[in-house]
Amino acid sequence: MPPSWAHLETDAKLYHKKPKLLPLPPLLIELGEHMWYICASELENSGPMVIKSCTVYRLSSTHVTEIQLQKCNNCLCSDQFISPNCQDIEIQNLNNHYLFTHELLECYTVAYTISPTPFMAFILEVSHGYADNGTGIPIVNDFIFCAAWFTYADLLCLENDMQCHICGLAPDNVIFDGVSISFSCKQLHSSIKPPTAISPHLEQKDKVSYVSKQQLILDYKL
Numbered sequence: 001m002p003p004s005w006a007h008l009e010t011d012a013k014l015y016h017k018k019p020k021l022l023p024l025p026p027l028l029i030e031l032g033e034h035m036w037y038i039c040a041s042e043l044e045n046s047g048p049m050v051i052k053s054c055t056v057y058r059l060s061s062t063h064v065t066e067i068q069l070q071k072c073n074n075c076l077c078s079d080q081f082i083s084p085n086c087q088d089i090e091i092q093n094l095n096n097h098y099l100f101t102h103e104l105l106e107c108y109t110v111a112y113t114i115s116p117t118p119f120m121a122f123i124l125e126v127s128h129g130y131a132d133n134g135t136g137i138p139i140v141n142d143f144i145f146c147a148a149w150f151t152y153a154d155l156l157c158l159e160n161d162m163q164c165h166i167c168g169l170a171p172d173n174v175i176f177d178g179v180s181i182s183f184s185c186k187q188l189h190s191s192i193k194p195p196t197a198i199s200p201h202l203e204q205k206d207k208v209s210y211v212s213k214q215q216l217i218l219d220y221k222l
Helices: 102-114 119-132 142-155
Strands: 049-057 062-071 081-084 091-093 098-101
Touching: 091 102, 091 142, 098 102, 098 142, 102 119, 102 142, 119 142
Parallel strands: 049 098
Antiparallel strands: 049 062, 062 081, 091 098
């Protein structure tokens, strides 16, 4: 049978599809050895604990669980908490309400490194998987997932991974490759033209000869 998100009501149901069996997050994500807070506060043994509901977004489904927090006495805002960063259970804690498994975040990393994948396209792909597994809670929007992924990527240890074995850590010249960027239709204007467009008002110069070997790196074998 086709996936659930592409299944029509008129299509025959040949068999009952079972959801994918993946390890579930714990019923309560407790404060442990690894904690996170912006003001670097430490957990107080005598401080009051708070239990709040949260949602863990996985690769194929969501899971509602609870997270243990502690009020921070060093901050002026009463809504700030000391919270677990969940690295020991491979979960990225964005804001104590939205939590994402490393599996989901790494899946986007793989998709992006193989082919430039916008966040919105990946969210749509994951939402189709959620629908196929009958998940009641939809995936977050691309703005929230974007914040979660960049927060996760910022914590990855990527030092010295991309250094050249010849140039070392600080090469004299670096060449970056990029991807094309498009704008929303609402930003289109009749005065916007591509950078390669030739204006009819430009000065015309005759007998212009091309200067060869203008490249920065002259050694073409590199």
